[in-house]
Amino acid sequence: MNKTTSIVICGVGGQGILLASEIISDTCLRAGFMVRQSEVHGMAQRGGSVVSHVRFGQEVFSPLIDNGTADFIVSFELLEALRYLPFVREEGIVITNTQRILPVSVASGDASYPANILDTLLDHSAHLVAVDAHAEALALGDPRMINMVLIGALSRYVPFDAGLWIESIENRMPESIASLNIRAFNVGRSLPYEHMTKA
Amino acid sequence: MRYKNCVESYAVLSGNEAIAQAAYEAGVTVASGYPGTPSSEILARFAEYPDVYAEWAPNEKVALEVALGASFAGARALMTTKHVGLNVAADPLFTASYTGVRGGLVVINADDPSMHSSQNEQDNRHYARAAKLPMLEPCDAAEAKQFLKLAFHYSEQYDTPILLRTTTRVSHVKSPVLIEERQKAPIAPEIVRQSGKFVMLPANARRRRLDVETRMGNLRALAENCGMNRIEWHDRKVGFITAGVSYLHVREAFPEASVLKLGMVWPLPADLIRQFAVEVEKLIIVEELDPFLETEIKSLGIACLGKDLISPIGELNAASVRQAVLGKPPAEKIFAVGSLPPRPPALCPGCPHRGLFYVLSKMKCFVAGDIGCYTLGAAPPLSAMHTCVCMGAGIGIAHGFEKALGAEKTLGSVVAVIGDSTFFHSGITGLVDIAYNKGCSTVIILDNRTTGMTGHQEHPSTGHTLSGGKVVPIDIAAVCKAVGIDHVVTVDPNDIQATEDAIRRETNRPQPSVIIAKASCVLLPDMKRKADGNRYVSIIEKCAGCRACIRLGCPAVHWTASGSNAAASQGRSRRGFSRIVQSLCYGCGQCASLCKFGAITSKDTANE
Numbered sequence: 001m002n003k004t005t006s007i008v009i010c011g012v013g014g015q016g017i018l019l020a021s022e023i024i025s026d027t028c029l030r031a032g033f034m035v036r037q038s039e040v041h042g043m044a045q046r047g048g049s050v051v052s053h054v055r056f057g058q059e060v061f062s063p064l065i066d067n068g069t070a071d072f073i074v075s076f077e078l079l080e081a082l083r084y085l086p087f088v089r090e091e092g093i094v095i096t097n098t099q100r101i102l103p104v105s106v107a108s109g110d111a112s113y114p115a116n117i118l119d120t121l122l123d124h125s126a127h128l129v130a131v132d133a134h135a136e137a138l139a140l141g142d143p144r145m146i147n148m149v150l151i152g153a154l155s156r157y158v159p160f161d162a163g164l165w166i167e168s169i170e171n172r173m174p175e176s177i178a179s180l181n182i183r184a185f186n187v188g189r190s191l192p193y194e195h196m197t198k199a
Numbered sequence: 200m201r202y203k204n205c206v207e208s209y210a211v212l213s214g215n216e217a218i219a220q221a222a223y224e225a226g227v228t229v230a231s232g233y234p235g236t237p238s239s240e241i242l243a244r245f246a247e248y249p250d251v252y253a254e255w256a257p258n259e260k261v262a263l264e265v266a267l268g269a270s271f272a273g274a275r276a277l278m279t280t281k282h283v284g285l286n287v288a289a290d291p292l293f294t295a296s297y298t299g300v301r302g303g304l305v306v307i308n309a310d311d312p313s314m315h316s317s318q319n320e321q322d323n324r325h326y327a328r329a330a331k332l333p334m335l336e337p338c339d340a341a342e343a344k345q346f347l348k349l350a351f352h353y354s355e356q357y358d359t360p361i362l363l364r365t366t367t368r369v370s371h372v373k374s375p376v377l378i379e380e381r382q383k384a385p386i387a388p389e390i391v392r393q394s395g396k397f398v399m400l401p402a403n404a405r406r407r408r409l410d411v412e413t414r415m416g417n418l419r420a421l422a423e424n425c426g427m428n429r430i431e432w433h434d435r436k437v438g439f440i441t442a443g444v445s446y447l448h449v450r451e452a453f454p455e456a457s458v459l460k461l462g463m464v465w466p467l468p469a470d471l472i473r474q475f476a477v478e479v480e481k482l483i484i485v486e487e488l489d490p491f492l493e494t495e496i497k498s499l500g501i502a503c504l505g506k507d508l509i510s511p512i513g514e515l516n517a518a519s520v521r522q523a524v525l526g527k528p529p530a531e532k533i534f535a536v537g538s539l540p541p542r543p544p545a546l547c548p549g550c551p552h553r554g555l556f557y558v559l560s561k562m563k564c565f566v567a568g569d570i571g572c573y574t575l576g577a578a579p580p581l582s583a584m585h586t587c588v589c590m591g592a593g594i595g596i597a598h599g600f601e602k603a604l605g606a607e608k609t610l611g612s613v614v615a616v617i618g619d620s621t622f623f624h625s626g627i628t629g630l631v632d633i634a635y636n637k638g639c640s641t642v643i644i645l646d647n648r649t650t651g652m653t654g655h656q657e658h659p660s661t662g663h664t665l666s667g668g669k670v671v672p673i674d675i676a677a678v679c680k681a682v683g684i685d686h687v688v689t690v691d692p693n694d695i696q697a698t699e700d701a702i703r704r705e706t707n708r709p710q711p712s713v714i715i716a717k718a719s720c721v722l723l724p725d726m727k728r729k730a731d732g733n734r735y736v737s738i739i740e741k742c743a744g745c746r747a748c749i750r751l752g753c754p755a756v757h758w759t760a761s762g763s764n765a766a767a768s769q770g771r772s773r774r775g776f777s778r779i780v781q782s783l784c785y786g787c788g789q790c791a792s793l794c795k796f797g798a799i800t801s802k803d804t805a806n807e
Binding site for chain 1: 209211236237239240315316339367368371372373374375444447448450451452454514516517518529531532533534535536539540541542543544545547580654749752754756757758759760775782
C-alpha cells in the first residue's frame with residue numbers, strides 16, 4: 001500500500017464522529033502507517049454537519065482530503081452522505097447509516113429532505129454499503145453504538161487485522177463499556193448488509 | 200498520565216495535545232489562558248499532568264500577565280489564546296518584548312483561517328513584526344512539540360517571549376507524536392529584583408529598546424542556521440517558500456518541487472531565502488491569509504509570485520494550491536451535489552437561551568449580542584441578535600445606541616446580551632461605563648453556568664477551577680450591584696412568561712438594569728442525568744397547527760404539513776401538526792408553555 005488512503009467520516013454533531021475518527025487513526029498507527037486526522041471543534045459541533053478527514057499511508061502530507069479523491073466515505077446520517085459525496089473518487093466506496101436526522105429547516109416544514117438518496121449515492125460510487133446502524137445499535141441496547149457499528153462495516157474494506165481495531169477500541173474506551181463497543185464493532189463487521197454495486 | 204492512543208512511545212495527538220505534552224516535557228510549571236477555538240484543548244490537557252499549575256484566567260490579557268509574572272519569577276511559563284484573544288493581550292505583549300524574561304515564556308497563538316469558529320480571520324504573524332518578537336510556526340503536531348521545546352530554550356537564551364503560531368489545521372489535526380521524559384527547567388523560581396529590566400519607566404524602556412534591536416539582530420542570525428528553516432532540494436524549475444500547514448499542502452500538490460520550509464517565520468532568514476531564490480527558475484510563496492512572507496521577500500529585492508496566484512482568503516488545501524499554480528481545474532471527476540437543506544449549528548434541544556431569544560424575537564428588540572453559543576440566537580427562526588463583534592462588545596454597543604438615539608427611543612427596544620464567562624472576560628468594564636455615564640441600557644447576562652461553545656470550561660462563577668478544585672463562585676448579581684447597577688433581577692429563561700415580564704419591565708425603566716437569565720447548559724453532566732424521563736409529548740388530536748412551538752426553532756419539535764385529506768379528517772382546516780421527537784427532547788417545557796391548546800404535555804402527565 002504505497003499510496004495514501006483517504007477516508008471521509010461525516011454526520012451530525014453529537015453522533016460520535018470524532019471518537020470514531022480517533023479509533024480509525026489509532027488503528028492506522030497500530031498497523032504501522034503514518035496517519036493524519038483533521039477535524040474541527042467549536043461552533044461546528046452544535047448539532048451541525050460534522051466532517052472529519054483521515055489519511056494514512058507510508059507517507060502522508062496534506063491532512064485535508066481534496067474533492068474527488070476519497071477512497072471511502074463513512075456517513076453517520078443519510079443526507080450527510082450526499083452532502084460530502086463530492087469528496088469521493090469515482091471508484092470510491094460509500095458506507096452510510098440509513099438513519100435520517102432532520103435538519104431544523106426540514107423539521108420546521110420549511111424545506112424537504114431529499115428523496116432517493118441511496119439511488120444518487122449508488123449512481124456516483126462504485127460500491128454502496130447501506131447500514132441501519134441506528135437499529136443495530138438499539139438492538140445492542142445503546143444508540144451511541146452507531147459509531148462502532150459503522151467502524152465495523154468500514155473494517156471489512158481496510159486491510160488491517162480485526163485484532164488491531166479491537167486493541168484500539170479497548171485502549172480508548174473505559175473498561176465498563178469497552179466490551180459493548182467491541183460487540184457493536186463485530187456486529188458492524190459481520191452483518192449481511194445490503195450491498196449495492198453498479199451493474 | 201495514560202495516553203488514550205498510545206503505541207509504544209508514539210501517540211496520535213492533536214497539535215493542541217502535542218503542545219501540552221511539550222510544555223510538560225519542557226518543565227513548564229505555570230500556564231494560563233482563556234478558552235477559544237482552536238486553542239482551548241491545550242490548557243485542559245496540560246492541567247492533567249502532575250506537578251504543574253494551570254488556570255483559566257478571566258481573559259487573555261490577565262493570562263499573559265500571569266505567565267509573564269511566572270517568567271519574571273524564573274519559572275517556564277505558557278500562555279494560550281486564539282487569534283482574537285491576542286488582541287486582548289496585546290498590551291502586555293508589546294511591553295513584554297522590552298522586559299524580556301527570566302524563565303522561558305511562550306505564547307501559543309491559534310489562528311483560524313476560514314473562520315470555522317471565529318468572527319474574523321486576522322493573520323497574527325503581523326504581531327511578531329509589530330511587537331518585535333520571534334515567531335515559530337509548526338506544520339503538524341510532531342513539529343509543534345519539537346518547536347515548543349526549542350522555543351523555551353531560545354526564550355531564555357535570547358531573553359525574549361516567543362510566539363508559537365498554529366492554525367486550525369495544526370491545532371486540530373492529529374498525527375503521531377513521540378512521547379519523551381520531562382526535563383527540569385533550568386532556573387529555580389525566586390524573587391529577583393531587576394528594576395532596569397522589569398520596570399518600564401521611560402528611562403529604562405529606552406535602554407531596553409536598544410536591547411530589543413540587538414536581540415532581533417541575534418535572532419536573525421539564528422534564523423539563518425536553526426534547523427527549523429530548511430531547504431528540501433528537488434527539481435529546480437519551480438521553488439516554493441512556505442510555512443505551517445501550507446507546507447504539507449505544497450508537498451502533496453508538488454512532490455517533485457524544491458521547497459524552503461520556514462519554521463521560524465519572524466525574523467526571516469534573508470540569506471537562506473536569497474540562496475534558495477537564486478537556485479530556482481521560478482519562486483512561488485504559498486501562505487494562507489496575508490502576503491506576510493511575500494512582502495518581506497519582495498522587500499529583499501527578490502522576484503516571486505504569491506498572492507497573484509494564491510487566495511488571501513480562507514484555508515488552502517492541496518487542490519487549491521495545485522489549481523492556483525497550474526492555472527487549470529483539477530482532473531478528478533467531482534460529483535455536483537446541487538442544493539441540499541443546510542445543517543447549520545443550532546442551539547441544542549433544551550437550551551435555556553432559546554426561551555430568552557424567543558421573547559426578544561417576539562418583542563422585536565434590537566439585540567446587541569456577543570460571542571458564545573448564544574450567538575446562534577441570530578439564526579432563524581429566532582433571528583434575535585443584531586450585532587456581534589467581539590468578546591464583551593454587546594454592552595458598549597447597546598450604550599452607544601442609547602447615546603446616539605436618545606433614551607426615549609431605545610427604552611423598551613434595545614438590549615445587550617452577554618454570556619456568563621464573557622461577562623467576566625470583558626463585560627464588567629462595559630457595565631461600569633453604563634453605570635458611570637448615566638446610561639439606561641438593559642444588559643441580559645445569559646448565565647448557563649459554564650463556557651459553553653468552547654467545550655464547557657470552568658469560569659469565575661462556576662465554583663470550580665480548571666484543575667477541578669472547589670472555589671467560592673463569584674456572584675454575578677453582586678458584581679453588577681457593586682459597580683452601581685441598582686436594578687438586578689434573576690429569571691429562569693425556561694419560564695417564558697416570567698422572562699417576558701422581566702424584560703418588558705427592565706427595558707422600559709429609565710435607569711440601567713441587569714437581567715440574569717440563569718439556567719444551566721443542558722450538556723453539563725449533571726443536567727444530562729436530569730433529562731432522563733422528563734420529556735414532553737404532543738397530543739396530535741389537540742394540536743391546532745398554530746405553529747407557536749415551531750417558532751422556538753427547537754430541533755426536537757418537528758412539523759408535519761397536512762395533506763388536504765388529513766386536514767379534512769380532523770374536521771378543521773389546520774395546516775398540519777407538531778410532533779416532539781422523544782430521542783431529541785430534553786424536557787425543558789418551553790414549547791408546552793407556548794401551546795394554548797394543551798397539546799404539549801409532560802410524558803408523566805400523559806401517561807396518567
